[in-house]
Amino acid sequence: MESRPVRLGWLSLLVTVVILCLATLSVLSLSTAQADWAQAQKQALQTESVYALERDGQQWLAALDAALGAAHDETSLDTLLPPDTVRTGSRVCTLQKGADGRSLSIAAELTADGGYRVVQWSQSAEWAGEEEPPALFGTLFGAMD
Amino acid sequence: MHKSRRGAAFYVETILLVLFLLLSLTVLARMLGTARQLSREARQLSCAVRIAQDAAEQLAASDSREDFAVLLGARQTEDGTLARAYNAEGAPAADAIPAAYTLLCRLEETAQPHGVLLTAYFTVCNDSEALYELETQKYFCAQPGK
Numbered sequence: 001m002e003s004r005p006v007r008l009g010w011l012s013l014l015v016t017v018v019i020l021c022l023a024t025l026s027v028l029s030l031s032t033a034q035a036d037w038a039q040a041q042k043q044a045l046q047t048e049s050v051y052a053l054e055r056d057g058q059q060w061l062a063a064l065d066a067a068l069g070a071a072h073d074e075t076s077l078d079t080l081l082p083p084d085t086v087r088t089g090s091r092v093c094t095l096q097k098g099a100d101g102r103s104l105s106i107a108a109e110l111t112a113d114g115g116y117r118v119v120q121w122s123q124s125a126e127w128a129g130e131e132e133p134p135a136l137f138g139t140l141f142g143a144m145d
Numbered sequence: 146m147h148k149s150r151r152g153a154a155f156y157v158e159t160i161l162l163v164l165f166l167l168l169s170l171t172v173l174a175r176m177l178g179t180a181r182q183l184s185r186e187a188r189q190l191s192c193a194v195r196i197a198q199d200a201a202e203q204l205a206a207s208d209s210r211e212d213f214a215v216l217l218g219a220r221q222t223e224d225g226t227l228a229r230a231y232n233a234e235g236a237p238a239a240d241a242i243p244a245a246y247t248l249l250c251r252l253e254e255t256a257q258p259h260g261v262l263l264t265a266y267f268t269v270c271n272d273s274e275a276l277y278e279l280e281t282q283k284y285f286c287a288q289p290g291k
Contacts (some may be wrong), residue, residue: 012162019165019166019169023173026173026180029177030180033184033187036187036188037184037186040187040194043190043194047279051280054205054282058282058283059282062260062284065260065284066257066258066259069259070258115288
């Protein structure tokens with residue numbers, strides 16, 4: 001009895017190639033979308049961190065203004081200044097630290113009429129280095145779960 | 146006999162090929178669907194963050210609560226919340242046009258010895274859910290020129 005193997009014809013080959021192309025496209029598409037999503041979440045967290053420090057800074061300004069209004073002389077001003085405030089002559093400054101290594105540096109010049117003028121308001125962040133990128137298949141399976 | 150065996154082999158091959166095709170397409174369709182959903186969510190979140198950030202910067206640049214409302218170009222709702230419509234690209238849109246995003250801003254004033262500390266709660270939402278929330282503050286000195 002003659003036995004003939006099932007032969008893969010040109011149609012099977014074509015379908016296999018098309019499927020491989022589609023699979024490659026899908027993998028690239030999913031990994032790009034996953035990276036976009038991670039980036040958007042990172043942006044959202046950084047924005048929250050920036051404005052958490054902004055709130056701290058505005059509260060510090062309110063406390064400074066209250067201290068300037070209540071102080072009668074320089075000695076009493078030093079005791080009334082908000083915590084973590086350094087006064088050097090007519091200049092007061094503070095460094096507010098955020099939860100993720102970000103910090104806000106504020107400096108204000110005290111004016112002769114008992115007020116203040118903000119001369120520095122800058123945020124900075126320490127670069128902690130790039131995180132290890134997730135493995136491609138870990139990303140894919142994580143995204144599809 | 147020989148011809149019918151070859152015919153059966155052809156049918157078996159065709160069935161296997163179709164099954165493989167269907168299985169592959171099912172998996173790929175699921176992957177592409179997931180990618181599309183993730184991409185849409187990422188775009189919406191990114192846009193919502195930008196809208197909230199713009200509004201927070203407008204508060205930082207304003208000199209009073211009224212000044213902020215004018216800068217934001219928002220309408221006031223019945224409960225006192227400021228609302229502003231945005232299109233799909235995150236640009237301010239006219240209220241008459243159905244908005245892709247809506248920015249809601251609730252303001253709370255806290256009296257300070259020599260001024261007011263204004264807290265703004267921003268919520269950016271689409272037609273079904275809140276996408277992003279941001280809280281910021283601005284201190285308004287009662288005598289800014291002193």
